[in-house]
Structure formats: structure tokens, C-alpha cells
Amino acid sequence: MTHRIEMHAGARPVAESRVGLLVLLLAVITLARLLALRFSVTDLQVDEAQYWDWSQHLAFGYFSKPPLIGWTIAAANMVCGTGVACVRAPSPLFYFGTSLLIYATAVRLYDHRIAFWASLGFAFAPGVAFSSAIMSTDVLLLFFWALSLYAFVRLRAGGGYRWSLLLGFALGCGLLAKYAMAYFVGCALIAAVLDPQSRAVIRSGRFWLAVAIGLLLLSPNIGWNLNNHLVTLRHTNENISGDGLKISLGNAIGFLAAQFGIIGPFLMGGAFAAAIAAWRKGVPDEDRMLLAFALPVILVVTIASVLTVTNANWAASGLVASALVGTAFLIRADRFSLVRAGLVIGIVAQVVLIAGNTIADKVKLPLLKHGDIYKQVLGWSRLGDAVRAEAKASGATMVVTLSRADAAALVYYLRNDPVAVTVWPDDPGPDNQFELTRSIVDHAPTGPALLVAGCAEAARLGPFFGGVEDKGRLTIPSGPGSSRQYQLFRLDQPIAPLRTVPLCVRDAD
Structure with a gap:
């Protein structure tokens, strides 16, 4: 059963005006988001600062992720520099593209x-x-999931090999962005079970040509992993396994609730309602196909969340199809008021977030246990300023950190300074990109160095340096009611080869 609605001639001007209005609205919100980045007072969070560091050392892979995000930030830096707003600028632009792809896909499946x-x-x-x-x-x-879905829909409608090429390109780029793109192939196989037209695509060589192209584009990253002891794959596996089995139904409920919050309660509700209707054989084939690209991802991560700790964004790839099928189901069921209500919720959330980011350093929610909700994106630039001043006063040519968070922040916020930033690992195997490429064991200081640590004991530094000077405590505010504490040491006169060793019982990020 198909639900494709053909547009007769009289409807074409209406459709064209709707496209124009959509592009205008998306352009306005994209421009607003770009301007909001300029006026935001937040710092780069740890992962963003780490990705920026990757952009300065282009490679086919990195410790925790494939390389595309590093390449993307590098391209943005070439256009507008290395400021915080520029590092983040690709995000609104890619969402603009993703939204247009959703429109193009829905037009092919439903109507304007x-x-x-x-x-x-x-x-x-x-x-x-x-x-x-x-x-x-x-x-x-x-973005690349939406592009892959659009190409798949064109193949489903009988499109030729050019759509295979596009699908292969999108799959490859998606895999270079995040390995979760691999879900797409599994979802396509499930779609083949539920939808006759999707089954025809999977049975044809057009789909498998696309898969081969995607793997070919991923091959340089595979080679990088093979040459680096499979560090990205091992890190991904460690993320999935977490700290081992911790069976909790509450984790699964929390994860599902987060999905409703991410895409909106009504669109996600519409997607689940469509799934129930599909079970009763009451939806068109287009809905079944989209459900195959939405719910399996959410279901897999929900099951995983019963067994271990998961993050809300692990099922992000399922949200594109969820928005499509949720909207289609609600409109066909004469529940357009819910579509509008969801849009209102989203607009309010957008306004609140833009406003909040401009006064983030003043925001504290008194009813929450941890009221400084912007803590993770505040204080890092201040840390850079304080460390810069102390390094200059101490004559240090190197800054040494103990944690990934501090290393990421200092690499970015000391980017225009001649001082080198290294990290002192506490065990032989690298636990992050900085321990892989910036370990002090491999880059021993040739002059005075400044150790910036959440905690450290002078006695543990003595075997390695003849000169260990305690420079006191450093307190960096990370919000109206929170702060990060550091101990500073000036290190000089190395007397023994450096090696991986715990410098304190616990290093606080």
C-alpha cells in the first residue's frame, strides 16, 4: 500500500510558495543561531576543545572518534578563524541542510x-x-543520515545508479563522522522486511554498491586504526560496555524520556502511535519504511540502557525518521494541533536557550541540587588566563596537566601562546588523544614546566625533578556557585626519565 500523493497543476504554486516560506524560516533561525554564538558567553566544552585540537593535526582518525569533525572544524577555521563562535558555526549550518533534506524526503513519500x-x-x-x-x-x-535516507527513498522509487553513488557517499561520510552510521544498513534490512519497495532496493545491486562505496570511503580510517592498535574501536567498545553490567529499569525509562525531550513529546508520541498502528496493519508502507529507520535504533539503545549506562544522544540517528513519521501520522489523524503545540514548545526552548547562553555566567537554578547548569561550559577561558599568567611568571615553557578536560581547555585557550601543553598519564596505556600525542613521557620538558593538577603530591614529583616548587592553589569559578580547584607546581632540573605514574589518589576534572 502506498500513500504517495501526486500534485496536480493547480497545487504547484501553493507548493512552491510553501518551499519558499520554509527556506526563509530556516534561514532566519540559522542566522539567529549564528548570531547567538557570537553573543554567547559560554566556553568550549571539553569535547569541543578536543575536536578543535584535532582540527590542528589533520589525520584519518583520532583516539575516540572518526576524523570528519576535525576536518569540518579545520574548514570553518579557514573561513572565520579559531574563535569559539567559529568552531561552533558549522552546527547551525548543517542543521539547516538536515532540515531541507527532511523536507525533500517527505515530499517524495507524502506531500508538501x-x-x-x-x-x-x-x-x-x-x-x-x-x-x-x-x-x-x-x-x-x-545530516548524512538524512542524506542517506533521501537517497534510499529515491532508490525505493526506482531511481538509478546515481542515487547509489549519493547513498554511498552519504554512508561513507556518516561513518567518518560517527560509527553509529552503521545502524543505517541494519535499518535498511529491517525496512526490507516491512516494505515491499524497500525489499526491492535491498535485493538489487544498487544498495550494495552504495555500501561498498561507503566502506571504501571509510577505509583510510580503518587503516589508521590498524596502525594505531585499533584505539578508536577499543574506546567505542569501552563506551558501550561502560563499567560493566548494571541492570536498571530506571535507566531505560530515563533514556526513553530523554528521546521525547530531544525531538519533542508530540512528534515522538506520533512516531510511537504510528508504530502501534503499523502493528495493527493500519499505516501506509511509507510509514513502515520510516519506522524501520527510527525505532530499531531507539530500541537497541533502550535495551542497552537496562544493562549499562547510556547517553541520551546514542539514538540520535533515529530522530530524523521519527520526526518524519511522527508528523505524517499526526496530520493524517487530524491531530495538527499537536504538531503546532510541538513547534511552540521548540520555539520557546530555542528562545530560552539563546537567552540563557548570553547570561550563562549568571544562571543558577536554586531548586536543583547542582544549580550551576552551565558548569561544563564555563571557567575554561579563565583557567587559560590564570595558567598563562603563572607560566609567564614562572618562566615555564611547558604546561603539564593530568586530565583530558584540563588538557583540552588549555590546548585551546593557550593556542596563541608559545607554551607547550602536555599530559602526564597515570598508567601505560593511553586513555585519550592527549595521552596518545601529548604525553610528557614522550615530550619531556627541556626547561621549567608548570604542573596544573586537580590534586598532586610534591613527594611523588621528587623522584623526577630536583626543583619542585609549590606555587599554591588556584580557584577557577565555573558558575555563580561552583568552582574548580587546582594545585600548581613549578618543575625544574629533571633528574630521572619520566614515566607514567599516579601523581595523586584522585584527579578532579
Whole structure:
């Protein structure tokens, strides 16, 4: 059963005006988001600062992620520099593209009305409003997932090999953004079970040609991993396994609730309602196909969240199809008021987030146990300023840190200074990119160095340096009611080869 609505001639001007209005609205919100980045007072969070460091050392792979995000930030830096707003600027632009792809896909599957509201619903989803203010791998993943879905839909409609080429390109780029793109192939196989037209695509060589192209594009990253002891794959596996089995139904409930919050309660509710209707054989084939690209990802991560700790964004790839099928189901069920209500929620969330980011250093929610909700993106530039001043006063040519968070912040916020930033690992195996490429064991200081540590004991530094001077405590505010504490040491006169060793019982990020 198909639900494709053909547009007769009289409807074409209406459709064209709707496209124009959509592009205008998406352009306005994209411009607003870009301007908001300029006026935001937040610092780069740890992952963003780490990704920026990757952009300065282009490679086919990095410790925790494939390389596309580093390449993307490098391209943005070439256009507008290395400031915080520029590092984050690709995010709103990619979401602009993702929203247009959702429109194009929905037009092929349904009609212009559903396409218009699905695109807007996604663009203003609370999770997208939040994510557009940071630079993350999910931004790139969602774009290439949407592009892959569009190419798959064109193949499903009988498109030729040019759509195989596009699908292969999108799959490859998606894999270079985040390995979760691999879900797409599994979802396509499930779609083949539920939808006759998708089955024809999978049975044809057009789909498998696309998969081969995607793997070919990923091959340089595979080679990088083979040459670096499979560090990215091992790190990904460690993320999935976490700290081992911790069976908790509450984790699964929390994860599912987060999905409703990310895409919006009504669109996600519409997607689940469509799934129930599909079980009763009451939806068109287009819905079944989209459900295959949405719910399996959410279901897999939900099951995983029963067994271990998961993050809300691990099912992000399922949100594109969720927005599409949720919108289509609600409009067909004469629940357009819910579509509008979801859009209102998203707009309010966007306004609140933009306003909050401009006064983040003053925001504290008194009813929450940890009221400084911006703690993770505040204080890092101040840390850079304080360390810069102390390094200059101490004559240090190297700054030494103990944690990934501090290393990422100092690498970025000391980017225009001649001082080198290294990290002192506490065990032989690298635990992050900085321990892989900036270990003090491999880059021993040739002059005075400044150790910046959440905690450290002078007695543990004595075997390595003849001169260990305690420079006192450093307190860096990270919000109206929170701060980070550091101990500073000036290190000089090395007397023994440096080696990996714990410098304190616990290093606080």
C-alpha cells in the first residue's frame, strides 16, 4: 500500500510558495543561531576543545572518534578563524541542510504539507535547538543520515545508479563522522522486511554498491586504526560496555524520556502511535519504511540502557525518521494541533536557550541540587588566563596537566601562546588523544614546566625533578556557585626519565 500523493497543476504554486516560506524560516533561525554564538558567553566544552585540537593535526582518525569533525572544524577555521563562535558555526549550518533534506524526503513519500511541518518540527526540536549551539559529531551524523535516507527513498522509487553513488557517499561520510552510521544498513534490512519497495532496493545491486562505496570511503580510517592498535574501536567498545553490567529499569525509562525531550513529546508520541498502528496493519508502507529507520535504533539503545549506562544522544540517528513519521501520522489523524503545540514548545526552548547562553555566567537554578547548569561550559577561558599568567611568571615553557578536560581547555585557550601543553598519564596505556600525542613521557620538558593538577603530591614529583616548587592553589569559578580547584607546581632540573605514574589518589576534572 502506498500513500504517495501526486500534485496536480493547480497545487504547484501553493507548493512552491510553501518551499519558499520554509527556506526563509530556516534561514532566519540559522542566522539567529549564528548570531547567538557570537553573543554567547559560554566556553568550549571539553569535547569541543578536543575536536578543535584535532582540527590542528589533520589525520584519518583520532583516539575516540572518526576524523570528519576535525576536518569540518579545520574548514570553518579557514573561513572565520579559531574563535569559539567559529568552531561552533558549522552546527547551525548543517542543521539547516538536515532540515531541507527532511523536507525533500517527505515530499517524495507524502506531500508538501507534511514535508513543511516535518522540516520545521525537526528544525525547532528542543534537542536540535540545544545541539545547534555546540559542535558535536551528532550534528554531522544527522545530516548524512538524512542524506542517506533521501537517497534510499529515491532508490525505493526506482531511481538509478546515481542515487547509489549519493547513498554511498552519504554512508561513507556518516561513518567518518560517527560509527553509529552503521545502524543505517541494519535499518535498511529491517525496512526490507516491512516494505515491499524497500525489499526491492535491498535485493538489487544498487544498495550494495552504495555500501561498498561507503566502506571504501571509510577505509583510510580503518587503516589508521590498524596502525594505531585499533584505539578508536577499543574506546567505542569501552563506551558501550561502560563499567560493566548494571541492570536498571530506571535507566531505560530515563533514556526513553530523554528521546521525547530531544525531538519533542508530540512528534515522538506520533512516531510511537504510528508504530502501534503499523502493528495493527493500519499505516501506509511509507510509514513502515520510516519506522524501520527510527525505532530499531531507539530500541537497541533502550535495551542497552537496562544493562549499562547510556547517553541520551546514542539514538540520535533515529530522530530524523521519527520526526518524519511522527508528523505524517499526526496530520493524517487530524491531530495538527499537536504538531503546532510541538513547534511552540521548540520555539520557546530555542528562545530560552539563546537567552540563557548570553547570561550563562549568571544562571543558577536554586531548586536543583547542582544549580550551576552551565558548569561544563564555563571557567575554561579563565583557567587559560590564570595558567598563562603563572607560566609567564614562572618562566615555564611547558604546561603539564593530568586530565583530558584540563588538557583540552588549555590546548585551546593557550593556542596563541608559545607554551607547550602536555599530559602526564597515570598508567601505560593511553586513555585519550592527549595521552596518545601529548604525553610528557614522550615530550619531556627541556626547561621549567608548570604542573596544573586537580590534586598532586610534591613527594611523588621528587623522584623526577630536583626543583619542585609549590606555587599554591588556584580557584577557577565555573558558575555563580561552583568552582574548580587546582594545585600548581613549578618543575625544574629533571633528574630521572619520566614515566607514567599516579601523581595523586584522585584527579578532579
